Amino acid sequence: MSDVEHANGGDEHATAPGGDAELRRLRAEVADLRARLAARPPDAAGRVRAHPNLMRTRRAVAALLVALAGFGLVASVIGVWGARTTLETDRWVATVEPLPENPEVNAAMATYLTDQVFTHLNVQGRIVEALPPRAAFLAGPVTDAVHDHLRNRVRNFMGTEQFAALWQEANQFAHAQFVAIAEGESETVNVQNGTVTLNLLPVINDVLVTVSQELPTLFGEELRLPALSSGEVPADLREKVATALGVTLPADFGQVAVYQDGDLTGFQDAVLLFERGIVLLVIGTLVCLALALVVSPGRRRTLLLFGVAVAGSAVVLAAVLRTVGDRLLERVPEGLYRQAASVAVHDVFRTLRDRGDLLLWSGVALAVLMYLVGPGRGAVALRRSAVSGLRAGWSAARSDRVGELVVRHLDVLRIAGVVVAALVVLLFASWTALLVILVVLAAYEVGVTLFARHAAERGRAPDAGTAPRVPPVAGAGGSPP
16 A cells, blocks of 8 residues: 555544544434424424414415505505695696696687677677678678687687686686585585586686777777786676676676586585595505515515506506596587597696506516515526626726727717607606606716726726836946946
């Protein structure tokens, strides 16, 4: 036997006693654990056997609670928006104030006001009386021309600051009526027969003043009507207009019925229940989510289900609201008025749609994030691929060639980021999308700038270990050159 083999054999025999001791220790530990398990009381063993059932129950309860929390979150957002928009006068006025700027709404309002004047003032009869008998055949074309002229004057007037003040005052008064009926305080506001109306008579008054100055023969003389320079409306304005025109005007002249008594049956109880229910809904949503996280044996999975519940609830409730809106629009006559009503509903619900989109994408993002951090095969494969890709990209980005390209074209990259962000904003026209795009753009601009600065500094720094060579100096102990 060689010396090496003798040494190896000696080491093996030397460690054999230690291995036997470790084996005896492990056997003793296993025997002790078996004895402890056998000595357990029956109830403990029963609990051990019931553990899988308990886990399944906890998962089911957590899933139910998180589904309620997801639905409650979306419903809470809709409820809070509805309460603030419909029951706060200032917020409602701010919501409907820009509506006349929309072409469809502007055209519908101008047509309605013009038809009101032509219907109750018998404009065609006045034109027939003003024309000589032989020119009576011109009454129709002249009436159409006057109708178009009056409608254009109304549309022009709707673009003035004077109309803006009258429109704001009319909506404030109408909303005060609505809130008074909804909260059971109609005795403080003049509400007739439970009907809420939008008073557009001041607009008709000011339009008639302008038209009478341009076409005095239409009314026989220049009308003496009050000039409404502010949003204040005289209480007897209808009587003054009727006296100036020499006609009898109905009580609903220039009035747009917004809410009828039949539509408000039981509305006060519903509003009271709604106001109380919103608070309970918000609190209940938070409680359900907290309990779901406490009960759940796997919080990551619970948060994933919460994201799915939020996204699904947002889609379902959006479909329900769309259906309700379509049903309401069916009550409006087809044509110009329905188009205007559709545009008005779209503008009023714009903020709610933005919040719904935010909830939808937030739920999707949460669900995807919780899936990616989980132990699933797909998630693990994606994480490995992402890490490999990031490492490869970082290695390529740190190369001198990429750094030189970024430094050389830094301004082009900055401008390209702004252009791409502007194009994305055009595709997603909402405040939420604008905020996200601005954050991403800022991060991109800062990242590109810092990377270019780092690359420039790395290019200027000398390489380590490349100190300049110093030629040998001839001297003592050295041979002369």
